[in-house]
Amino acid sequence: xxxxxxxxxxxxxxxxxxxxxxxxxxxxxxxxxxxxxxxxxxxxxxxxxxxxxxxxxxxxxxxxxxxxxxxxxxxxxxxxxxxxxxxxxxxxxxxxxxxxxxxxxxxxxxxxxxxxxxxxxxxxxxxxxxxxxxxxxxxxxxxxxxxxxxxxxxxxxxxxxxxxxxxxxxxxxxxxxxxxxxxxxxxxxxxxxxxxxxxxxxxxxxxxxxxxxxxxxxxxxxxxxxxxxxxxxxxxxxxxxxxxxxxxx
Amino acid sequence: xxxxxxxxxxxxxxxxxxxxxxxxxxxxxxxxxxxxxxxxxxxxxxxxxxxxxxxxxxxxxxxxxxxxxxxxxxxxxxxxxxxxxxxxxxxxxxxxxxxxxxxxxxxxxxxxxxxxxxxxxxxxxxxxxxx
Amino acid sequence: xxxxxxxxxxxxxxxxxxxxxxxxxxxxxxxxxxxxxxxxxxxxxxxxxxxxxxxxxxxxxxxxxxxxxxxxxxxxxxxxxxxxxxxxxxxxxxxxxxxxxxxxxxxxxxxxxxxxxxxxxxxxxxxxxxxxxxxxxxxxxxxxxxxxxxxxxxxxxxxxxxxxxxxxxxxxxxxxxxxxxxxxxxxxxxxxxxxxxxxxxxxxxxxxxxxxxxxxxxxxxxxxxxxxxxxxxxxxxxxxxxxxxxxxxxxxxxxxxxxxxxxxxxxxxxxxxxxxxxxxxxxxxxxxxxxxxxxxxxxxxxxxxxxxxxxxxxxxxxxxxxxxxxxxxxxxxxxxxxxxxxxxxxxxxxxxxxxxxxxxxxxxxxxxxxxxxxxxxxxxxxxxxxxxxxxxxxxxxxxxxxxxxxxxxxxxxxxxxxxxxxxxxxxxxxxxxxxxxxxxxxxxxxxxxxxxxxxxxxxxxxxxxxxxxxxxxxxxxxxxxxxxxxxxxxxxxxxxxxxxxxxxxxxxxxxxxxxxxxxxxxxxxxxxxxxxxxxxxxxxxxxxxxxxxxxxxxxxxxxxxxxxxxxxxxxxxxxxxxxxxxxxxxxxxxxxxxx
Numbered sequence: 017x018x019x020x021x022x023x024x025x026x027x028x029x030x031x032x033x034x035x036x037x038x039x040x041x042x043x044x045x046x047x048x049x050x051x052x053x054x055x056x057x058x059x060x061x062x063x064x065x066x067x068x069x070x071x072x073x074x075x076x077x078x079x080x081x082x083x084x085x086x087x088x089x090x091x092x093x094x095x096x097x098x099x100x101x102x103x104x105x106x107x108x109x110x111x112x113x114x115x116x117x118x119x120x121x122x123x124x125x126x127x128x129x130x131x132x133x134x135x136x137x138x139x140x141x142x143x144x145x146x147x148x149x150x151x152x153x154x155x156x157x158x159x160x161x162x163x164x165x166x167x168x169x170x171x172x173x174x175x176x177x178x179x180x181x182x183x184x185x186x187x188x189x190x191x192x193x194x195x196x197x198x199x200x201x202x203x204x205x206x207x208x209x210x211x212x213x214x215x216x217x218x219x220x221x222x223x224x225x226x227x228x229x230x231x232x233x234x235x236x237x238x239x240x241x242x243x244x245x246x247x248x249x250x251x252x253x254x255x256x257x258x259x260x261x262x263x264x265x
Numbered sequence: 266x267x268x269x270x271x272x273x274x275x276x277x278x279x280x281x282x283x284x285x286x287x288x289x290x291x292x293x294x295x296x297x298x299x300x301x302x303x304x305x306x307x308x309x310x311x312x313x314x315x316x317x318x319x320x321x322x323x324x325x326x327x328x329x330x331x332x333x334x335x336x337x338x339x340x341x342x343x344x345x346x347x348x349x350x351x352x353x354x355x356x357x358x359x360x361x362x363x364x365x366x367x368x369x370x371x372x373x374x375x376x377x378x379x380x381x382x383x384x385x386x387x388x389x390x391x392x393x394x395x396x
Numbered sequence: 397x398x399x400x401x402x403x404x405x406x407x408x409x410x411x412x413x414x415x416x417x418x419x420x421x422x423x424x425x426x427x428x429x430x431x432x433x434x435x436x437x438x439x440x441x442x443x444x445x446x447x448x449x450x451x452x453x454x455x456x457x458x459x460x461x462x463x464x465x466x467x468x469x470x471x472x473x474x475x476x477x478x479x480x481x482x483x484x485x486x487x488x489x490x491x492x493x494x495x496x497x498x499x500x501x502x503x504x505x506x507x508x509x510x511x512x513x514x515x516x517x518x519x520x521x522x523x524x525x526x527x528x529x530x531x532x533x534x535x536x537x538x539x540x541x542x543x544x545x546x547x548x549x550x551x552x553x554x555x556x557x558x559x560x561x562x563x564x565x566x567x568x569x570x571x572x573x574x575x576x577x578x579x580x581x582x583x584x585x586x587x588x589x590x591x592x593x594x595x596x597x598x599x600x601x602x603x604x605x606x607x608x609x610x611x612x613x614x615x616x617x618x619x620x621x622x623x624x625x626x627x628x629x630x631x632x633x634x635x636x637x638x639x640x641x642x643x644x645x646x647x648x649x650x651x652x653x654x655x656x657x658x659x660x661x662x663x664x665x666x667x668x669x670x671x672x673x674x675x676x677x678x679x680x681x682x683x684x685x686x687x688x689x690x691x692x693x694x695x696x697x698x699x700x701x702x703x704x705x706x707x708x709x710x711x712x713x714x715x716x717x718x719x720x721x722x723x724x725x726x727x728x729x730x731x732x733x734x735x736x737x738x739x740x741x742x743x744x745x746x747x748x749x750x751x752x753x754x755x756x757x758x759x760x761x762x763x764x765x766x767x768x769x770x771x772x773x774x775x776x777x778x779x780x781x782x783x784x785x786x787x788x789x790x791x792x793x794x795x796x797x798x799x800x801x802x803x804x805x806x807x808x809x810x811x812x813x814x815x816x817x818x819x820x821x822x823x824x825x826x827x828x829x830x831x832x833x834x835x836x837x838x839x840x841x842x843x844x845x846x847x848x849x850x851x852x853x854x855x856x857x858x859x860x861x862x863x864x865x866x867x868x869x870x871x872x873x874x875x876x877x878x879x880x881x882x883x884x885x886x887x888x889x890x891x892x893x894x895x896x897x898x899x900x901x902x903x904x905x906x907x908x909x910x911x912x913x914x915x916x917x918x919x920x921x922x923x924x925x926x927x928x929x930x931x932x933x934x935x936x937x938x939x940x941x942x943x944x945x946x947x948x949x950x951x952x953x954x955x956x957x958x959x960x961x962x963x964x965x966x967x968x969x970x971x972x973x974x975x976x977x978x979x980x981x982x983x984x985x986x987x988x989x990x991x
Binding site for chain 3: 041042043044051053054057058061065068069072073075076079080083084085089092093094095096097098099102103106107110111114117118121122124125128129164185186187189191193194196197198199200202203204205207209220222223224225226227228229230231232233235
């Protein structure tokens with residue numbers, strides 16, 4: 017094997033081996049299966065960006081430093097205007113890279129958008145100016161809060177949760193950063209997606225689509241607990257709501 | 266006129282194809298219609314240019330790579346000199362549109378000024394220069 | 397001590413067909429002063445007016461940005477009320493995108509430069525050109541009037557999504573004048589687009605075939621076509637919105653059977669080509685400046701032309717990548733087309749690098765600004781690729797990641813490349829040079845400020861801070877990153893103060909520029925600085941895409957693949973002749989016969 021090939025392999029192999037341990041570059045690794053799928057896509061894009069962007073950056077900096085004119089430089093540089101084979105190479109190669117990225121994207125997209133036939137839990141999320149309502153159909157539970165009341169949506173971890181999202185007034189954005197996911201709540205139609213939270217915890221959520229004056233304060237939380245704790249919470253909350261006649265925050 | 270014609274016809278064909286692909290994959294009305302509109306924006310002037318290209322071939326000096334500057338001597342076109350009408354038309358349009366926000370009464374002066382400007386523009390063109 | 401240059405308009409002039417001799421004085425009844433400005437149809441005066449007005453809009457919008465950044469220094473700041481904050485980011489975006497970046501490029505620079513670059517005496521429709529400017533000025537005034545209305549200016553973002561922008565959620569005259577302003581500036585743009593296309597198709601000088609036009613002119617042609625594709629759709633959508641607000645229609649409101657998402661389809665069908673309308677002219681500027689300061693021709697001229705066409709064509713088909721999170725658009729179609737835009741953009745980058753490669757690079761102020769563009773757009777463009785993948789978009793949509801992305805690409809083009817063009821062509825416009833020292837100070841301060849402002853915003857976005865928020869109580873840990881960003885914005889502001897100083901100094905203590913201070917390539921550098929009335933008293937032979945260079949350096953023609961000298965040079969017999977000095981006037985003289 018030539019020296020160059022050995023060097024290339026030496027650089028590449030650790031990278032490949034560490035594939036699972038690549039830094040997150042600031043992105044969330046994802047707390048749902050869908051979010052984790054998205055994170056892998058992000059890593060793939062990151063890698064290709066570093067390679068392509070790195071090459072272009074090096075070429076720019078090389079030109080800038082290597083070809084600056086010197087004092088007393090006489091004459092003119094070679095007035096070359098085109099080199100067709102080179103241009104063909106740098107037309108075709110990006111097309112191939114883009115097609116590869118697209119293929120990877122489609123696979124991830126299908127993972128993220130897949131809606132199962134038999135979800136373990138169903139939550140109807142309604143966004144409104146300026147708060148959130150989480151209703152659990154058939155369970156007699158409604159959780160609601162406006163602005164900084166920060167309503168909490170409880171879901172079972174490790175199970176498929178179907179969320180149906182709608183809005184009663186303007187467009188809002190249902191966004192949970194650590195799920196690597198957001199979707200618009202638009203008046204006039206409802207939209208459905210699944211989340212499979214595989215790490216119990218409390219996750220910050222917020223409205224992302226400008227919806228008027230208190231857009232900055234339209235926050236919520238998602239709490240993922242074990243399925244047993246989820247059922248217990250449902251029962252307890254339903255009982256409280258029957259007693260008080262009010263929905264919980 | 267060849268490049269000009271092919272550019273616009275190319276736009277027309279490209280958006281025709283993309284529009285059809287879009288329709289049969291999404292059945293979404295608004296996007297489809299806008300893509301068809303773009304197709305027409307290319308096909309209509311494009312075919313006009315193409316027609317004239319076939320008729321005049323490369324008789325214009327700017328279409329021939331070996332043309333000399335003297336070939337373009339003489340009258341190039343008419344370039345209207347200083348004219349008040351663009352400003353007045355602009356003023357009229359501004360006033361008329363503001364009527365929608367600040368009161369219907371603004372329509373009257375706005376439309377009057379626009380009509381005056383249109384008349385002025387046309388008269389100026391007919392006299393080939395300043396009115 | 398140098399003499400002050402005599403300003404244009406007092407030199408040789410050509411009057412209308414029925415009046416005045418070709419001479420060196422005003423004909424009888426020629427307007428002067430303010431009246432002269434109001435009645436001008438000279439593309440150079442109109443272009444300068446556009447540039448001055450749009451740069452004023454830039455500074456106003458920049459001040460708004462500073463105030464926004466000041467609000468964001470702490471997570472729960474109360475410098476501004478929520479209402480005022482929403483007005484500020486709406487107007488910042490609207491002024492920058494509708495009133496600065498576009499008009500500066502196609503109304504200002506293109507208006508001035510395109511007729512010169514094709515050897516024409518003026519634009520094809522001079523009075524329409526003037527009308528474009530007055531509509532633009534009227535539109536700008538109308539937009540700013542929003543601040544004077546009782547309810548304040550529009551506050552629904554520069555994109556005015558329905559139903560937020562309807563009469564229920566955004567009542568008052570502020571949004572109405574916002575809509576009206578865009579109708580005015582929209583027509584202004586459409587008329588300019590028509591003018592550009594007609595000028596390029598019909599007024600080129602002999603020998604200037606389409607494939608010998610400068611790349612800036614090619615880009616303006618494609619921009620003109622994009623304007624015609626995009627702006628009518630915006631105007632239609634605005635009319636519909638206005639009708640919903642005031643005439644009882646229910647086009648976008650659910651209650652009457654309307655479809656809110658329709659607004660997004662219409663707006664983004666305009667909106668995406670719009671951002672390429674805002675980018676392509678600036679790509680063209682870079683393609684003008686790099687060859688001059690590398691002392692070589694453009695590398696891959698034809699590739700550049702086809703890449704521009706490809707970018708424009710693809711950009712019209714990707715509008716719904718702004719709507720991925722609605723859940724109701726065809727993801728693969730828009731994702732693929734969006735990813736594909738990287739290909740022609742990459743071709744342009746490689747051609748720019750090829751232009752510099754093995755050149756003799758001279759880092760004048762315009763060249764430095766171009767390098768700044770290349771670096772900014774490289775990163776901004778790559779983050780755009782991320783956003784083209786729907787799952788990644790779901791993760792960062794409407795966060796500061798997107799804000800950072802579009803600022804890098806827009807700032808990279810409209811500001812870095814735009815001011816590269818301004819510094820480059822300033823000698824041609826005014827006959828005097830800007831100061832290099834101040835120009836370099838402007839660049840470096842801007843460069844550092846730019847990266848300091850926007851790089852933290854990528855991180856802020858990845859951490860989940862949404863855009864368009866006046867406070868960020870959910871992310872207190874991001875305070876320091878926001879402060880870094882604000883600090884960067886201060887540097888940007890200072891750099892633009894330096895530019896004002898540079899302008900003032902260059903005006904008060906002029907350095908004569910001469911016809912071609914940069915030893916540049918294209919036709920506009922053949923005539924005087926500033927050009928005379930109707931631009932050219934004589935033209936060089938046009939045998940390649942760099943007629944002025946060929947005239948000045950007949951021994952250094954372009955060399956193609958395989959070392960062949962560009963064949964067009966061999967086909968002429970007039971090289972070196974100063975054509976037209978004593979023969980027939982070349983253009984612009986309506987019915988005046990040669991003496």
